[in-house]
Amino acid sequence: MPGPPALPLRRFVVTVIMAAIAASAVAAEIPRAERRSGYDLMGRETRAIQDNDTANPGMLFVLDGESLWKKKTGAVGQACADCHGDASQTMKGVAARYPAFDAREGRPIDLEQRINRCRVDRQQAPALAWESRDLLALTAYVARQSRGLPIDVTIDARTQPFLDAGRAAFHRGQGQINLSCSQCHDDLWGRKLAGSVIPQAHPTGYPIYRLEWQSLGSLQRRLRNCLIGTRAEAYEFGAPELVDLELYLMWRAQGMKLESPGVRP
Amino acid sequence: MASALINVPERARRGEIIEIKTLVSHPMETGYRRTQLGATIPRDIIRSFVCTYNGAEIFRAELHPAIAANPFITFTTVATESGTLTFQWTGDNGFSVTQSATITVG
Amino acid sequence: MERSTSRRDFLHATGLGGLAAGLGVASAVHVRPAHATPAAMHDAVRQVVGTARVTPGRVKLDLPPLSENGNTVPLTVTVESPMTEADHVRVIHVFTEKNPRPDVVAFHIGPRAGRANISTRIRLADTQTVTAIAQLSDGSFWSGSANVVVTLAACLEDAP
Numbered sequence: 001m002p003g004p005p006a007l008p009l010r011r012f013v014v015t016v017i018m019a020a021i022a023a024s025a026v027a028a029e030i031p032r033a034e035r036r037s038g039y040d041l042m043g044r045e046t047r048a049i050q051d052n053d054t055a056n057p058g059m060l061f062v063l064d065g066e067s068l069w070k071k072k073t074g075a076v077g078q079a080c081a082d083c084h085g086d087a088s089q090t091m092k093g094v095a096a097r098y099p100a101f102d103a104r105e106g107r108p109i110d111l112e113q114r115i116n117r118c119r120v121d122r123q124q125a126p127a128l129a130w131e132s133r134d135l136l137a138l139t140a141y142v143a144r145q146s147r148g149l150p151i152d153v154t155i156d157a158r159t160q161p162f163l164d165a166g167r168a169a170f171h172r173g174q175g176q177i178n179l180s181c182s183q184c185h186d187d188l189w190g191r192k193l194a195g196s197v198i199p200q201a202h203p204t205g206y207p208i209y210r211l212e213w214q215s216l217g218s219l220q221r222r223l224r225n226c227l228i229g230t231r232a233e234a235y236e237f238g239a240p241e242l243v244d245l246e247l248y249l250m251w252r253a254q255g256m257k258l259e260s261p262g263v264r265p
Numbered sequence: 266m267a268s269a270l271i272n273v274p275e276r277a278r279r280g281e282i283i284e285i286k287t288l289v290s291h292p293m294e295t296g297y298r299r300t301q302l303g304a305t306i307p308r309d310i311i312r313s314f315v316c317t318y319n320g321a322e323i324f325r326a327e328l329h330p331a332i333a334a335n336p337f338i339t340f341t342t343v344a345t346e347s348g349t350l351t352f353q354w355t356g357d358n359g360f361s362v363t364q365s366a367t368i369t370v371g
Numbered sequence: 372m373e374r375s376t377s378r379r380d381f382l383h384a385t386g387l388g389g390l391a392a393g394l395g396v397a398s399a400v401h402v403r404p405a406h407a408t409p410a411a412m413h414d415a416v417r418q419v420v421g422t423a424r425v426t427p428g429r430v431k432l433d434l435p436p437l438s439e440n441g442n443t444v445p446l447t448v449t450v451e452s453p454m455t456e457a458d459h460v461r462v463i464h465v466f467t468e469k470n471p472r473p474d475v476v477a478f479h480i481g482p483r484a485g486r487a488n489i490s491t492r493i494r495l496a497d498t499q500t501v502t503a504i505a506q507l508s509d510g511s512f513w514s515g516s517a518n519v520v521v522t523l524a525a526c527l528e529d530a531p
Contacts, residue, residue, distance in 0.1 A: 045435045045445040049337075049492075054272040054286040057335040063267030195437070195522030211440035212524045214292070214334040229526020265439035265524070282485030295494070297471050318483070325479040326491075331470050333443040333492040340478070343485040 030186055030200055035256060038199040038264055041190065046211070050263035058140060058209040058261025061133075061216045065141025068134060074125030080138075083122065087145050095143040096151050096258055099247040101158045107240065108162050108247050112139055112218060130237035136216045140207050143260035150257055151204070153250045166248025169241060175232025196265065202253035203246070205262015216261065219246055271352060273366040277344035285316070285324075286339045289354050289362060295330035311336055311356035319348035328356075344370045412466050412473035412502075419464050419504060420512045430463075430505050430515030441495045441521040448478075450487035450505045450513070460487040462506040469499040495521045 039047060049055045069080045069087055084090045099108035102117070109117070115138050116127040128135035155163055170181045184193070185201035192198070206219045213221075220242045227234040235241045272286035289311065296308025308330065316324040323342045336354075351365045416425070433447035450460045459482045465475040478489050487505070495501070502516040 043435055043437070043439050046439045049443075049445065052286070054270050054288055055337055057288065057290075057337075059270060060267050060288065060290045060335065063270070067267070193525040195520075196439075196525040198525075211443040212528070214442050225528040226526055228528055295471075321483075323481070323483045327477040327479075329472065329474040329476060331467060331472070331475040331494045333494050337490075337492050339490040340480070341485050341488055343483055345483070 029252075030189070032255075035202065035253070036189075036200055037202055037204040037256060037259065039204065039259060039262065041197045041199050042263075042265060046263060046265060050205070050259065056209065056261065056263055058207070058216050058263065061137045061140040061207070061209075062144045062261060064133070064137035065139070065144075068138050069141055074119065074123030076122075076124050078123050080118070080123075087141065091142045091145040093146055093149055093152070095146040095260060096149045097153055099162075099243055099250065100154065101156075108159055108243055110220070110243050110246050111142065112220070113238070113243070115139060115142065131218060131221055136207055136218065139218065140216060140261045143207060143258065146258045147260055148257055150255045151250055151253050153247060153254065155251060159247065162244045162247055163251055165241075166244035166246070166251075169245050170248055170252075175227070175230050177231055179230045179232075181226070199264075201249065202256055203249050204253060204256050205259040205264065207260065208262045208264045210264050212265065219249070268362045269352065269354070269364050271364055271366050273350055273368055275367075276369040276371065279344060279346075279370050281344045282341050283344050283368075284339060284341050285350070286337075287314070287316075287352055288335060288337050289314075290335055291354070291356070291360070293328075293330065293332055293334045293336060297330070309357045309360075311354050311360060313353075313355050314338060315353050316340070316342075317351045317353075318342060319346065344368065346370050408470070408473065409468045412468045415466055415473040416464075416502075416504060419462075419506070423510070423512055425504060425512040425514050427514050429513040430503050432501060432503050432515045432517040434501060434517040434519050436518065437520045438495060438522075440524060441497075443492045444495050444519060444521075445490065446493050446501070447488070447490040448503045448515075452487050452505075452507065454482050454484055454486055456482050457508070459484075459508045460505050461508055463487065463489065464504045464506075465493070466502045466504070467493075467495065467499055468502070469497045470494070471496065475501075495519055497521055 039050065053059050072079045095111055098111040098114060101107070102109045112130070112135055115135065119125045120127050128138070173180045181201065184198050189198050189200040203219050207216050208222070209216050210222070220237055223242055223245055224234040224237070267290065269287065269289040274283050277283050291311050292309065293311065294306055294309040296305065298306045300306060310330050311328050314326040314328065314336070315322060324340050326338055328336060347368060347370045349365050349367050351363065353361070353363045355361045429451040431449045433449070434444060438444045446465070448463055448465065450463065452458065452460045454460065460480055463478045463480070466473045467475055475493050476491060480487060498520045500516050500518050502514060504512055504514045506512055
């Protein structure tokens, strides 16, 4: 019976195997040129709902947001418009760069948190509850002002650690079936899961009107939905893990155009 | 708060067939859903949608729970004269929303 | 698992006699389908047409063959009609066979519509056939139908 391979050969084999694993880990990320918005993977009829502002129920929330934008509120009796003026000018590009680093928090915060920060600090009004109609409306209104603009989050020394945490979460097996986001959304996008097409999971349309919810909802709601669906424990709304994931997803979709408010199945 | 979105062309030629799109905010609760504790969530839907053109009814719809949330209805009418189109949605629990749009027909 | 019911079988079983004659088939008696809902649809249709005959044709139902989500299925119904004072569509009824109740919507139009072409979005509880019945100004009834495959969403969400 032949003895074990000589040491140099064993090392060589191990190196080849490790290179293969490393290569497959890198190959698992979607090449930039192959990135597709969930819009491109939807059926014709659902795309038609998003394409028309009268057909898109997300626009009802945008209109509500416009009213809230102008409504005086809080202890100081100020409206968003009093400081920020015409949102179509001042909010242009804002949604495209969130989550963004917040000095006071010492970490990135998402758009919903930014809106609430303004409400609490500047308007001296109570923070709006996660997934409340008013917060969704304001987020939809602000995000709408970035429609058509490329996603452009800032990754620098301050945000890098949070991006890394989000990336690690995306590739980590979780829950009862030890499934990672990457397994479906990097490796199996475009294929079907029980009659539904698996998208690449780019946050190009948030907040979205999701047909399954019959309502508008945030990216955090969608992430929790996914975690519950894959039988993992869902982080609470506002958890730093969710914002880290949001940052990673936006970075992964860097350059792709925002469609807010999007419609998804 | 925005209750409805209407899309009516601002102007049209006399005799032209125009398309009207309407979207109204409403959950259209079917009455078949249950809470986590098993209690039935009561039905709450829009039952009727009427469009009038300078007072004359040109379109009416009777809705049932099978109409999707935030009902979207598009229909056509012949542009006969300038004036006002009025849209009214009524339903359970005294729901009533009215909106109008004007059209110039030349 | 019940066998899928073809439209012809359904028409026979529910005894829409005029329809059977319209199809040129002898109105033999077939076993009534096992569950109640097609019967409820039959009753709902009867309420609209009475004993009149419903002729398949002139009504086109546009529905996605595979719906993205049963909560919101876009539907367009078109009826071939000149839509004149003398000859127009008066009402279009839409029915389903497997929803908890068969009625979906009824559209009332007239010659002022210009054309009989209406779109909306409906809910479908299951894979099934959707049927539209148009009532014309001369009292005649025409029908069209379409099949839609409906699946549950891949990842369900508990109530938030």
